[in-house]
Structures are given as structure tokens and as C-alpha cells.
Amino acid sequence: xxxxxxxxxxxxxxxxxxxxxxxxxxxxxxxxxxxxxxxxxxxxxxxxxxxxxxxxxxxxxxxxxxxxxxxxxxxxxxxxxxxxxxxxxxxxxxxxxxxxxxxxxxxxxxxxxxxxxxxxxxxxxxxxxxxxxxxxxxxxxxxxxxxxxxxxxxxxxxxxxxxxxxxxxxxxxxxxxxxxxxxxxxxxxxxxxxxxxxxxxxxxxxxxxxxxxxxxxxxxxxxxxxxxxxxxxxxxxxxxxxxxxxxxxxxxxxxxxxxxxxxxxxxxxxxxxxxxxxxxxxxxxxxxxxxxxxxxxxxxxxxxxxxxxxxxxxxxxxxxxxxxxxxxxxxxxxxxxxxxxxxxxxxxxxxxxxxxxxxxxxxxxxxxxxxxxxxxxxxxxxxxxxxxxxxxxxxxxxxxxxxxxxxxxxxxxxxxxxxxxxxxxxxxxxxxxxxxxxxxxxxxxxxxxxxxxxxxxxxxxxxxxxxxxxxxxxxxxxxxxxxxxxxxxxxxxxxxxxxxxxxx
Numbered sequence: 001x002x003x004x005x006x007x008x009x010x011x012x013x014x015x016x017x018x019x020x021x022x023x024x025x026x027x028x029x030x031x032x033x034x035x036x037x038x039x040x041x042x043x044x045x046x047x048x049x050x051x052x053x054x055x056x057x058x059x060x061x062x063x064x065x066x067x068x069x070x071x072x073x074x075x076x077x078x079x080x081x082x083x084x085x086x087x088x089x090x091x092x093x094x095x096x097x098x099x100x101x102x103x104x105x106x107x108x109x110x111x112x113x114x115x116x117x118x119x120x121x122x123x124x125x126x127x128x129x130x131x132x133x134x135x136x137x138x139x140x141x142x143x144x145x146x147x148x149x150x151x152x153x154x155x156x157x158x159x160x161x162x163x164x165x166x167x168x169x170x171x172x173x174x175x176x177x178x179x180x181x182x183x184x185x186x187x188x189x190x191x192x193x194x195x196x197x198x199x200x201x202x203x204x205x206x207x208x209x210x211x212x213x214x215x216x217x218x219x220x221x222x223x224x225x226x227x228x229x230x231x232x233x234x235x236x237x238x239x240x241x242x243x244x245x246x247x248x249x250x251x252x253x254x255x256x257x258x259x260x261x262x263x264x265x266x267x268x269x270x271x272x273x274x275x276x277x278x279x280x281x282x283x284x285x286x287x288x289x290x291x292x293x294x295x296x297x298x299x300x301x302x303x304x305x306x307x308x309x310x311x312x313x314x315x316x317x318x319x320x321x322x323x324x325x326x327x328x329x330x331x332x333x334x335x336x337x338x339x340x341x342x343x344x345x346x347x348x349x350x351x352x353x354x355x356x357x358x359x360x361x362x363x364x365x366x367x368x369x370x371x372x373x374x375x376x377x378x379x380x381x382x383x384x385x386x387x388x389x390x391x392x393x394x395x396x397x398x399x400x401x402x403x404x405x406x407x408x409x410x411x412x413x414x415x416x417x418x419x420x421x422x423x424x425x426x427x428x429x430x431x432x433x434x435x436x437x438x439x440x441x442x443x444x445x446x447x448x449x450x451x452x453x454x455x456x457x458x459x460x461x462x463x464x465x466x467x468x469x470x471x472x473x474x475x476x477x478x479x480x481x482x483x484x485x486x487x488x489x490x491x492x493x494x495x496x497x498x499x500x501x502x503x504x
Contacts, residue, residue: 038164040394041147043366045161047398048144049214050359053344053352054479056103058137061463061479062414064472066130067123068105074265077107077283079126081264084109085288087128088118097264097283101300102348108132136409139421140402148422152225159222166215168369172204196375200368203361210358211365217342247335249312249321255292259315262288262295267313271297274322275309278302291315301325305346306336367395389436392445397432399490400452404428407455410462446494453490460484 051058060066072080081097088095091114098108107122110132119132139148146154204211220227232240264283271280278299286294293315301307304325312321328336340346344355374388405421405428412420436444460483464470470477 038161038168039366039370039391041157041161042165042168043363043394044147044398045144045158045218046165046359046363046366047402048140049218049343050356050363051402052141052144053355053359055137055141055343057352057475057479058140059104059134060473060475062134062136062409063106063121063130063132064463064467064476066106066121066132066473068473069100069107069124070105071100072107072122072124072126074268076122076124076126077268078263078265080107080109080120080122080128081283082261083122083126083128084111084118084120085261087120088113089115090289091115092289093287095285095288097285099280099282101279101281103345106132131415133414133416135414135416135418135421136406138418139405139409139425142418143425155222155224156226157222159219159224159226162215162217162219162222165366166212166219169204169208169211169215172201173208196368197372200365200372203365207358207361210355211362213341214359214362217338220338221342249294249296249310249323251286252292252294252314252320255290256287257291258289259291259293262293262313262315263317264295266317267295267297267311270313270317270319271299271309271311274311274319275299275301275324278309281308305340306333308336371395385441388441389439389444390433392441393432393436393448396445396448396452397429400432400448400455401425401428403452403455403459403487406459407462410459410466413466449490450494453487453492453494456483456487456490460487 077097077099081095085092085095088111092111093114094112096110096112098104098106098110100107107124107126108119109122110117110119119134120128121130121132123129142148144158146158148154149157228240228243231243232238236242262285267283268280272278278301280297281300282298284296284298286292288295294312295314296310296312299309299311301309306328307325309325310321310323311319314320325336344352370391374384374391377384402425405425408424409416409421432444432448435447439447460480463476463480467476470480
């Protein structure tokens with residue numbers, strides 16, 4: 001016979017020791033409070049981030065007829081830059097050249113200055129072909145990065161949202177001691193609240209590494225200003241410029257006198273010699289038309305997550321600062337990989353698709369947490385129908401608002417100002433919130449899904465009709481097909497819900 005000790009030893013042991021019930025209840029309350037406090041911000045940041053993963057694809061979708069090239073010769077880059085500067089006029093403070101890559105096969109020149117920000121796309125010979133403005137893509141990326149608030153405050157709020165999301169993940173694990181043990185247990189077909197709770201918990205576990213990476217890197221990116229400020233106070237008596245100097249090259253002495261444009265072709269040739277095997281990725285210029293100009297050439301090293309060589313030249317084309325990926329220590333590799341890890345901008349299209357799907361899963365996680373809390377209140381006899389309607393307008397009003405913004409850009413064209421999609425999105429969001437004051441939650445959900453889905457279908461069809469979306473960039477065709485499928489899926493889900501209610 002086996003002893004009791006042997007029988008106990010033979011049982012599957014829990015992943016961590018038994019957690020006291022009082023501790024679990026306290027953490028669960030904290031988890032709920034934290035999720036509710038940041039619910040809308042977390043949901044919006046996650047949803048916009050899932051879309052922003054495909055920023056390059058949306059840029060190509062906005063310009064389906066733009067010339068696509070695999071590489072740009074140094075002379076063509078110089079010609080394109082000179083042409084763009086001529087169109088930008090005086091007062092250009094910064095200029096940025098994006099060199100062709102598999103994700104974005106364009107020669108794109110962007111300028112910033114007194115006349116605002118402008119962009120142009122050039123062909124393989126360096127001739128300006130069309131405007132490079134991408135208002136829809138810019139709207140989505142800025143919404144994710146700083147919520148279209150002033151840069152410092154917006155990024156700080158998004159960073160706090162990342163901290164709240166990471167804290168919610170940790171508290172959620174502590175509040176559910178059996179979450180790993182029940183990782184593949186789903187109660188389907190019974191109580192909707194229990195079904196939602198199981199799916200919420202399972203998604204939290206299945207994609208936990210992704211959730212942690214995205215929330216942690218998002219918090220670090222958003223709180224950069226605060227982190228730099230704290231380091232400046234702790235190490236350099238409050239001088240944050242000395243902190244930035246640890247990572248950024250020094251700038252030449254300020255000299256605003258007009259000067260000839262830098263010789264980018266010569267700098268590209270010199271950079272190719274100094275970084276053999278690397279692919280030129282970008283050129284960043286400070287005060288390009290002044291004597292105090294500086295030009296940085298970035299080259300991407302293959303098979304490295306933080307693999308960018310940065311060579312900085314003065315006005316005469318002399319190299320005065322160089323940073324090579326091969327010389328990075330662990331800290332620099334971590335810092336250099338934060339952005340790529342957060343957005344999934346590594347490993348090609350497959351990684352971006354995976355990031356997009358996992359991002360939508362994280363978006364569902366944010367939405368379902370509040371839904372479960374509201375359902376639990378209803379089951380306990382303390383329903384909050386007003387908040388149910390408001391939350392429904394937030395969850396299903398956002399896909400509708402994004403679709404309306406995209407439709408506006410398709411109709412107005414790529415030359416539309418950024419204010420157009422922003423105002424359309426804001427108007428649709430406020431309208432959904434206003435309607436929630438007198439429309440029942442289920443009806444509001446069906447209406448938002450039906451109208452949002454139909455609008456997505458119109459976006460795809462309008463793009464084909466107005467932008468020639470079938471004859472240009474194949475990526476634009478793929479985007480339109482995805483929009484059609486998403487739109488049809490939303491409409492079908494709304495109609496199915498209506499038919500189920502009618503049958504009941």
C-alpha cells in the first residue's frame with residue numbers, strides 16, 4: 001500500500017503555492033479598479049496600436065500609384081532632395097529622406113519648417129512624382145503615440161496607460177491562482193458572463209509574453225521624458241541635455257547663415273565604405289540650408305534587432321560622429337530594440353500580421369474586462385444600464401469612428417489635412433456617446449457594427465473607384481480585401497444578433 005505522503009507527492013502540484021483567499025479578493029478588487037480607471041484609454045491605445053502596426057501598408061494604400069523602387073542610387077537621392085527643398089521654400093529646419101525598403105519601396109523626402117511639414121515621393125531617377133502626405137496613416141500613428149494631445153503630455157498619458165496595462169496583467173495573474181492550470185478550460189454555451197470571463201482569462205495567459213512586451217515597451221517609450229528628467233536630476237544636477245548626449249551625436253556650432261545643400265551622394269558613398277554589407281535606411285538633416293547643418297546617415301545591418309549604424313557628417317561632408325551596431329553593449333541593444341519590439345517592425349510581414357492579431361486580442365482583453373464587471377453587477381442585482389450603454393458606445397463606436405475617418409480621407413484624397421480624419425473620428429465618437437444616452441445597449445451595439453461595417457465596405461469600394469486601387473500597388477489591393485472582409489463580418493454579426501433576438 002502507498003502511504004498518504006506518497007499519494008500527495010504523486011499529485012500534480014500547483015505552479016505556485018496556495019494563495020490566501022483574502023489576498024485573492026483584495027487583488028481582484030484592485031485589478032477591477034485599475035482596469036476601470038484606465039479602461040477607455042487602454043482600449044483606444046490597444047486598438048489604434050493594432051492598426052498602427054500596418055502603418056507602412058496604409059501608406060502604400062494611400063498612394064497606390066506611387067513609383068515603387070528597390071533601391072535608390074546616390075545621385076537620384078541628391079536630385080530628389082534638391083527638388084523637394086526647392087518646393088519646400090525657405091525656413092526648412094529639418095529634412096528626412098526615407099530610402100527604399102521591402103516594407104516601403106519609396107524614395108520619400110519629408111521637410112519640416114516655418115511652412116509646416118511636407119512630403120514628396122520621387123521615382124528611381126530622383127524626379128518628384130507626387131505628394132507623400134498620408135493623412136490617414138499619420139492620424140492613426142499619432143493617435144496611438146500621443147492621442148493627438150501636445151507631444152509631451154500625450155506621450156506621458158500613453159506611457160501611464162502602458163503602466164496601467166502592465167499592472168493589470170500582473171494583478172490579473174495574482175487574482176486568478178488557477179489561471180495557468182485552467183489555461184485550456186473554456187465554459188462555452190452556458191452563462192455568457194462565465195464564457196466571457198473564461199475567454200478573457202485564456203487570452204490573458206495564451207499571449208502573456210506579447211502582452212508584457214507591448215505594455216512594458218509602450219510604458220518606456222511613453223515615459224521617456226520623465227525617465228530622462230529623473231536621470232538628469234540624479235546624475236547631472238538636472239541637466240537633461242547631458243543625458244541625451246549619452247545617446248545622440250553632438251551638433252555643430254549653430255550658424256544660421258545660408259549655405260549650399262549638403263552633398264548627400266558623397267555621404268552615402270562614404271557611408272557604404274564605412275558600413276559594408278549594411279543597407280542605407282534613412283538620412284536625417286538638421287538645418288540643411290545653413291552653415292550649421294549636420295547630416296546623419298542611418299544604415300540597417302542585417303539579422304540584428306537593434307542593427308542601425310549611424311554616421312553623422314558636417315556641412316563639408318566630414319564624418320564627426322559614428323555609432324556602429326557591432327559596438328553596442330547590452331544596454332544599447334535593449335534601447336535600440338524597444339521601438340521594433342513594440343510595433344512588430346522586424347521580421348517582415350508575417351511578424352506584423354501576428355502582432356496585429358495579438359494586438360486585437362489585447363484590445364478584446366481590455367474591452368471584455370469592463371463587460372465582465374458590468375455583467376457581474378447585473379447578476380448581483382445591481383445593474384448599471386447607463387454605464388453599459390456608455391461602454392458599448394466606446395467599444396463599438398471606435399471601429400465606426402475609424403471607418404468614418406478613413407472614408408473621409410478616401411473621398412478627399414491624400415492631400416487632405418490631418419484635421420479631416422481627426423475631426424471625423426472625434427465627431428463620430430461623440431455622436432456614439434450621445435446616442436448611448438437613450439438607446440439600449442444591445443441595439444446600440446448592433447447599430448454601430450452595422451454602420452461601421454457598411455462604412456468599411458464603402459471605404460474599400462471608394463478606394464478602388466477613386467484611387468484606382470486595383471491597378472496600382474498590390475499591397476493596396478490586399479488592404480482593400482481585408483477592409484471588405486472586416487466590413488462584411490461586422491455587418492453579418494449585427495444581422496445575426498438581430499435575427500437571434502427576433503427568434504427569441
